[in-house]
Amino acid sequence: MQxxxxxDDVQGQFYxxxxxQQQFSxxxxxxxxxxxxRVISQPQSIDACNAWLTDNWSTLIPSHYASEKGAA
Known part of the structure; x- marks a missing residue:
């Protein structure tokens, strides 16, 4: 499929x-x-990337907002 x-390439390889701010892409x-x-992992399938994110990424809040909320 082109x-x-x-x-959008579900067959592609992704960094x-x-x-x-500790956000991922x-x-x-x-x-x-x-x-x-910065590179966290070399290119791999979208499923492998999403599995890593599920196991390692717990918040969508950028780190600078998280530290401001903690100080309040």
Whole structure:
């Protein structure tokens, strides 16, 4: 199946990235890596990435908001 957007390719391989706010992103392996994000895992299937996120990511709140709420 031809996919025009690499983010929508369920057969594709994706990097798992993390930014300074401890947020995660799946990034298509064939695309240049964005600045400000570090690689958490080398390219793997979307199912493997989602399994890792399920096991390791517990909040959608960026770290700077979480630390502000804790200080209040």
């Amino acid at each position: 996919v025009s957007n690499p983010f 798992l990235l993390q930014n300074e 799946l990034w298509p392996a064939q695309c240049a890596l964005p600045a400000g994000w």
